Amino acid sequence: MIFASDNWAGAHPRIAANLAAHASGYEPAYGNGELDARVQKKFAEIFEREVAVFFVGTGTAANALSLVSADRPGGLSFCHRESHIMDDECGAPEYFMGGSRLFAVDGALGRIDPESLAAAVGRFAVDNVHAGRPAAISITQATEVGTVYGLNHIRAISEVARKHSLPLHMDGARFANALVSLGATPAEMTWKSGVDIVSFGGTKNGCWCAEAVVMFDLDRAKEFSFIRKRAAQLFSKSRFIAAQFDAYFEGGLWLETAAHANAMASRLARHIAGSNKARLAWQPGANEVFAIMPEATAMMLQEKGARFYEWLKPARFDGGMADGEKLWRFVTSFATTADDVDRFGETIG
Secondary structure (H helix, E strand, O other), X not given: OEOOOOOOOOOOHHHHHHHHHOOOOOOOOOOOOXXXXXXXXXXXXXXXXXXXXXXXXXXXXXXXXXXHHHOOOOEEEEEEOOOHHHHOOOOHHHHHOOOOEEEEEOOHHHOOOHHHHHHHHHOOOOOOOOOOXXXXXXXXXXXXXXXXXXXXXXXXXXXXXHHOOOOEEEEEOOHHHHHHHHXXXXXXXXXXXXXXXXXXEOHHHOOOOOEXXXXXXXXXXXXXXXXXXXXXXXXOOOHHHHHHHHHHHHHHHHHHHHHHHHHHHHHHHHHHHOOOOOEEOOOOOOXXXXXXXXXXXHHHHXXXXXXXXXXXXXXXXXXXXXXXXXXXXXXXXXXXXXXXXXXXXXXXX
């Protein structure tokens, strides 16, 4: 009953097998091999246009370097106050941006409110050297609390970005989970809705270690090769990241694994909603489920083998929590089984 994180799951067998298949022999290094080129072409097919793809080792690197590519002296990158880049990356974006800052924006359940964003960006005149100037906007899809930005919501945020000539970045650590939840295409969820840069994550969805920065502005991408190299993120044996993405995309595996994780989250949510010991905090949008229950109940579940984490109450959450109750996060993955979910349901009653 492992619901601690999708990072706890291993690699999908087909991805592991493809890594093994490319472990021998020789292949040009630093992204210049045939496999790298094939995966680049697959990304272009998925997004229905020419794109620039840069492999990196972690989602933190993808996010931080994406914002570096959009930065300017005195730059401000706007994000939700509870976004991953704000709360969970140890200041990496600001470190790599060399003194530029993240600026927190409000919004219910992990999603930026477009009106709040417009007000926040509008506070800063581009010629005010004392306050700094807007440089980028970043959204997390799916969010840190398991909700998903709808296409109209993304477009509303992109309108603010366009008004101020700012690039819009999407932190897509759970990109596939959000995509299948919306029933949209990758193009619809990104550049057709005004997104310029995507941190494209595969690690949480069945890969071993596969993250990429996808850029739709090919002129901006020209500088990114140097940004990545300087940040020590240019892999010499990049074929091993390419091999993961190659298997990830083959036959729609990435959508299959995400759909399974989302289905397990919905199944888990039904068990929690039907329990007399816990209740859903809100409906899950992807593969994260949040529940309210007493700490004693959580301890009982953990003693019986369930693994999950306590979570801070998000801004504007009005669900109400009694004394002794806490918020807890459960995450499903491609490796979660229906038997595990149902065993949890029997345990929680």
